[in-house]
Amino acid sequence: MKVATKKNSKKTGAGRKPAPRKTLPVGKSGGRKPAATRSVPEPAESSAKTVRSALESKIQASESRPAETVPPVTLQASRRFWLLLLGSVVVVVALIQGYGYFTGWGNPEKLIQRYFNTAQRLTLAKRFPAAIRQYQKVLNLSEDQETIRQAQIALADLHREKQDWPVAISIYRELQASEPGTVMSAWTGLQIAESQQASGEHEAALQSFRSVQADFPQTDWDAEARLGIGKVHESQKQYAEAISVYRSLETDYRGGFLAAEALLHIGQCYAKVGNQDAARRAFQNILDNYPATMIDDAKKYLKRLDTNTQPEGISLWGE
Numbered sequence: 001m002k003v004a005t006k007k008n009s010k011k012t013g014a015g016r017k018p019a020p021r022k023t024l025p026v027g028k029s030g031g032r033k034p035a036a037t038r039s040v041p042e043p044a045e046s047s048a049k050t051v052r053s054a055l056e057s058k059i060q061a062s063e064s065r066p067a068e069t070v071p072p073v074t075l076q077a078s079r080r081f082w083l084l085l086l087g088s089v090v091v092v093v094a095l096i097q098g099y100g101y102f103t104g105w106g107n108p109e110k111l112i113q114r115y116f117n118t119a120q121r122l123t124l125a126k127r128f129p130a131a132i133r134q135y136q137k138v139l140n141l142s143e144d145q146e147t148i149r150q151a152q153i154a155l156a157d158l159h160r161e162k163q164d165w166p167v168a169i170s171i172y173r174e175l176q177a178s179e180p181g182t183v184m185s186a187w188t189g190l191q192i193a194e195s196q197q198a199s200g201e202h203e204a205a206l207q208s209f210r211s212v213q214a215d216f217p218q219t220d221w222d223a224e225a226r227l228g229i230g231k232v233h234e235s236q237k238q239y240a241e242a243i244s245v246y247r248s249l250e251t252d253y254r255g256g257f258l259a260a261e262a263l264l265h266i267g268q269c270y271a272k273v274g275n276q277d278a279a280r281r282a283f284q285n286i287l288d289n290y291p292a293t294m295i296d297d298a299k300k301y302l303k304r305l306d307t308n309t310q311p312e313g314i315s316l317w318g319e
Contacts, residue, residue: 112142119154128162149175149184156191165199186212186221190228197232205232223249223258230265239269260290264297276305 119134135158138151156171169192176188193208206229213225226249233242246262246269253259267282279301286298 108141112138112147115141116151116154123154123158123161128158131158149178160191160195160198163198165195169195181215186216186219189215190221190224193225193228197228197235202232202236218252220258223253223256227258227262227265230262234265234269237272239273243269255289257290257294260286260294263290264294264301267298267301271301271305280305 115134115138119131119138122128122131122134132155135151135155139148139155142148142151152171152175156168156175159165159168159171172188172192172195176185176192179185189208189212193205193212196202196208197205209225209228209232213222213229216222216225226245230242230245230249233239233245243266246266249262250259250266263282263286267279267286270276270279270282283298283302283305286294287302290298
């Protein structure tokens with residue numbers, strides 16, 4: 001029994017110490033790498049819950065934050081705003097009015113009338129070059145013959161006012177040629193003659209006056225021309241010729257204003273040559289037979305003859 005037991009113990013290793021086991025480090029298993037772990041996706045419901053909870057937390061945070069206070073509008077800021085608004089309105093209105101002023105709102109007649117009005121104001125202010133430019137604008141813009149004629153007359157008168165005689169005479173001649181045999185022709189003929197006389201062209205002035213006299217006989221234009229002829233002779237101290245022309249005017253147009261003016265010049269011519277009695281008769285004729293305006297002048301001349309002094313409002317003899 002003992003032998004058997006010993007034999008069995010040899011086979012089973014009884015009585016020996018067991019061999020120590022090797023321990024593997026943590027994470028290792030028999031020299032093999034651990035299998036890679038796969039991430040398992042979360043279900044869609046959990047993702048939506050996460051987003052919802054994040055939004056709710058943001059909303060709660062915003063509600064818990066104190067509200068920002070808006071600063072009140074001060075009186076100075078309000079005043080600045082209204083001033084800026086008013087300034088903008090003024091600028092817009094000025095631009096609109098300026099556009100209408102320079103364009104006439106597409107109405108040429110309004111623009112032409114504005115040019116006329118501006119030219120007249122400039123003429124009264126003696127700003128002749130600026131007035132001339134306004135009348136030139138009318139001539140460039142207008143197609144109406146009556147408007148063109150008025151602008152030409154105004155231009156000629158303006159150049160005459162400036163004593164720019166050649167330009168004035170040129171415009172008058174153009175007007176005269178445009179309407180031969182008419183009142184305009186007679187009037188412009190007188191303007192031409194008077195401008196020539198004023199510029200010292202006495203012979204040309206006599207010729208122009210005689211042309212009007214020939215074209216319009218036995219009319220007021222004829223009387224005006226005779227008066228002009230007499231003045232040209234008188235200015236040249238040709239008193240006998242002047243008296244003759246004045247006398248024919250007074251005889252043919254007796255009772256009229258021009259006849260009274262002719263008598264006034266007759267009296268002046270006689271006074272200049274020293275014939276005091278003839279001068280008195282001429283002035284007295286005015287007092288007896290002619291209008292009040294000439295009566296006042298005749299009285300002043302008679303007073304001068306009586307006192308040999310210069311009456312107020314009367315020019316010197318020969319001037």
